[in-house]
Amino acid sequence: MAATGIESRLEGLGIALPAASDPAAKYANCVIANGFLYVSGKGPGGKPKGKLGRDFTTEEGYAYARLAGIEVLAVVKEALGSLDLVKRVVKVQGFVNAVPEFEEHHKVLNGYSDLMLDVFGEKGVHARSVLGAISLRDNLPIIVDSIFQVE
Template sequence: MELSVEARLENLGIKLPKASNPAASYTNFVIVNGLMYVSGKGPSGSPKGKLGSAYTTEQGFHFARLAGIEVLAVLKDALGSLDRVKRVVKVQGFVNAEATFEEHHKVLNGFSELMYEVFEDKGIHARSVLGAVSLRDNLPIIVDSIFEVQV
């Protein structure tokens, strides 16, 4: 018998927070034709600083995982059940990094590995990651994501 997504979260020791509010004049998500576009989310606790100076790759990995938990909270709030997620489609990470930082992909693995742990094969996704000279509120990472959902 396959475990529900909520049961997998419990087994992972993850308790979802209340979905965070948007930081400006936009919505947390939009659903169009079975695709749910989740607005960019950063890590909880609002850490500030750049990868490569204020933070290590390993700390960035943790921040990306925390951003993933924020995204899961939005999904849960919007859909009522994470079991309505059919697939993680696309992830785009923006890493606030020094010009010499080269491990953006390893940072975003924190988000990607969480999606696989939570959704199993449905969590495998396409992705891209970019270095940014700055991000809102000086966050170390912001992640945009697209999900196929049961409407």
């Protein structure tokens, strides 16, 4: 059977979603409340370790942000059964593990934002904020949490 909707778009982008990763501590991967799906912070698969501006370039950070987005999509699919039930991406917050001199946090998080636009089209346009962090759990380069409006 051929894929339809968002699954077809993922195939066209060459993206195969992994199984949703387990939470890193005592919290839920996501919570659905009043038509919104709140996804806990997710980092890139493969667990890279290091800081932007020292261990990784902005371009590598962009790729890690995109991978974090794929992890988020896996959680959304597990929670909803289908990404077609996403009405829109509402809010994204990124935390970039960076040296104090690093100034391209926004360019790093574009990796996540571009993925949401590629996958959901206009429904992927979202509000967002990005913050630099002196450290993140497991020394991940980026962690992203998200809010989706869902059916």
